[in-house]
Every structure is written in C-alpha cells, then in structure tokens.
Amino acid sequence: MRKPVIAGNWKMNKTVAEALELVKDLRFKLENVSEVEIVVCPPFLAIQPVYQFLKGSNIKVGAQNCYFEKKGAFTGEVSAAMLKEAGCSYVILGHSERRQYFKETNEFINKKIKAVISEGLLAIVCVGETLEEREKNLWQEVIRTQLTGCLKGFTAEEISKMILAYEPVWAIGTGKVASKEQAQEVHKFIRDLVVKLYDKNTAEALRIQYGGSVKPDNVSILMGEPDIDGALVGGAALEAESFMKLVKFERKAK
Ligand code: 13P
Numbered sequence: 001m002r003k004p005v006i007a008g009n010w011k012m013n014k015t016v017a018e019a020l021e022l023v024k025d026l027r028f029k030l031e032n033v034s035e036v037e038i039v040v041c042p043p044f045l046a047i048q049p050v051y052q053f054l055k056g057s058n059i060k061v062g063a064q065n066c067y068f069e070k071k072g073a074f075t076g077e078v079s080a081a082m083l084k085e086a087g088c089s090y091v092i093l094g095h096s097e098r099r100q101y102f103k104e105t106n107e108f109i110n111k112k113i114k115a116v117i118s119e120g121l122l123a124i125v126c127v128g129e130t131l132e133e134r135e136k137n138l139w140q141e142v143i144r145t146q147l148t149g150c151l152k153g154f155t156a157e158e159i160s161k162m163i164l165a166y167e168p169v170w171a172i173g174t175g176k177v178a179s180k181e182q183a184q185e186v187h188k189f190i191r192d193l194v195v196k197l198y199d200k201n202t203a204e205a206l207r208i209q210y211g212g213s214v215k216p217d218n219v220s221i222l223m224g225e226p227d228i229d230g231a232l233v234g235g236a237a238l239e240a241e242s243f244m245k246l247v248k249f250e251r252k253a254k
Contacts, residue, residue, distance in 0.1 A: 002204075002229045005037040005209060006038055006230055006231050006233065006249075007038075007090065007092075007233065008041060009064060009095070010064075011043075014043065014238070016045060020049060020050065024053070026243060027053070027059060030244060033058060036230075036247055036249075038060065039060045039089075039090050040059060041064050044063065047086045047087060050087075060089050060090060062088055062090030063092065064092050065092065066082075066116060067079055068111035070115075079115070080115045080118070080119040083119075088121060090123075090124055091122075092124045092126065093113055093116065093123050093124065094127065094146070109125070110150050110152050113150060113162065117161040125165065126165045127165070128167040128211075131169065140189060147164075151197065159198060164209070165209040167211035167232060172211070172234065173234060173235060183222055187227035191203045208229050208230075209231055210222050210228050210230075211234070214233045216245035216246055219245075220252065223249055224252040225254075
C-alpha cells in the first residue's frame with residue numbers, strides 16, 4: 001500500500017509571520033491525521049521558523065527548489081545541505097514554473113535530484129504537458145522525455161527516494177482540473193514507464209501525486225483513482241481551512 005502524500009506548494013506566498021499564522025492553525029487542525037503524509041513547502045525564508053514550530057508534529061517541511069552544487073560562488077542559490085539543516089525533508093524539483101520562467105532543463109533538474117537525494121532528502125519531481133502539447137496529442141512524448149531526462153542514471157534504490165508529481169500546466173492555477181480519467185491515464189502511463197525503465201516492484205512502490213487546481217471538492221474523486229497517490233496543491237494550500245479539508249479527504253476503496 002502506498003501512503004498518500006498531500007503537499008502544499010506555497011510558491012512565492014507568505015511572509016514569515018503569515019507562514020507561522022498558517023501552520024499554527026494547521027498543526028492544531030491536523031494533529032490526529034496519521035493515514036496521510038502531510039507536507040508544507042513555504043518560501044526559503046520561512047522554512048526554518050516553520051520547521052521549528054512544527055517539530056514533533058505530523059506535518060513535514062519541504063522546499064520548492066534548490067541548487068545542485070554543495071557550496072561556492074553561486075550567488076543567490078541554496079544547497080540541499082542548507083535545506084536539510086533548516087529542517088526540510090522534501091524538495092520540489094522541476095516544477096513547471098521553474099521550467100517555464102527560469103528555463104530549467106531536464107538535465108539540470110536531474111543534477112538537482114542527485115544533490116537532494118544524496119543529502120537523504122526526498123525529491124518531489126514534477127512533470128506535465130502544456131495545453132498546446134495536450135491539444136496536439138503530444139503528452140505521452142512530452143512526459144516520456146521529461147521523465148527519462150530527469151531520472152537518467154538513477155538506480156532503483158534511488159528512485160525510492162523520490163515522489164513524482166504529474167502537473168498538467170493547463171490545470172495549474174486555472175481552476176481547470178484534469179478529469180479523473182485524464183489524470184489516471186497519465187499516472188498509469190508514468191507507472192508503466194517506470195516498469196520499463198526499472199522494474200515492477202520499483203514502480204508499484206513509487207508514489208505519484210497529481211497537481212493542478214486540486215480543491216476540497218475534487219480531491220476525493222482524484223484520489224479514488226488507482227494510480228493517484230496524493231496531491232501537490234498550490235492555491236488551496238494557502239488557507240488552513242481548505243488545506244485541512246484536502247488532507248482529510250474522504251477515502252474511497254480503490
Ligand atoms: P494550483 O493548485 O494553484 O493549481 O497549483 C498547483 C501547483 O502548481 C502545485 O505545485
């Protein structure tokens with residue numbers, strides 16, 4: 001059984017004070033949840049204070065990015081070791097906003113994944129097609145290229161330090177969620193690809209999150225699909241009430 005993982009990607013939202021307000025509420029509201037892995041990914045500056053506040057709770061802390069070098073003259077960058085020291089146990093990598101606005105390539109993301117997992121952190125590796133690619137029926141090709149590029153050179157053992165996230169670009173921040181059939185089709189495609197690249201056991205153990213306009217009213221429908229193992233949530237993770245509802249989604253037998 002794969003344990004569902006619900007992660008909030010706060011993107012560039014929340015000052016330290018606002019971040020602490022939010023997690024104060026969350027800690028209290030979610031203290032009895034044990035069947036779902038809960039992760040919050042604040043902006044860099046809020047990671048340490050949020051971690052200090054959540055220490056000992058069932059809510060883990062992640063980052064939204066990191067650089068692959070260990071240290072040195074890389075102005076403005078943050079290493080995996082720094083994130084670990086600050087209290088992170090997850091790092092989101094290859095988010096479509098990083099690919100789109102900061103021109104991150106699969107090769108670059110591959111190096112970051114390596115850096116993150118060699119520090120003992122879990123990498124949340126994002127893939128997903130644009131609207132144009134979906135309309136031209138190119139999604140399989142796009143996802144295959146992203147995945148093979150990002151996972152290049154990793155062993156099956158290393159794959160177990162990763163979570164994959166399917167985030168169709170056309171569903172991010174648009175309110176246009178993928179249908180459960182569309183999402184399940186891609187998740188199954190990804191899992192089958194991992195079987196081909198590695199083996200059945202590795203693929204069966206791997207968790208694949210869906211991301212893109214996940215809200216309290218659609219989370220249960222998506223999570224009921226056999227290959228959807230969690231959600232990576234943007235907008236709905238910014239308020240305690242909606243994030244709590246997401247984490248406490250109604251579980252249906254798969
Ligand atoms: P929204 O939930 O706001 O669509 O964002 C999804 C996302 O990009 C999570 O990483």
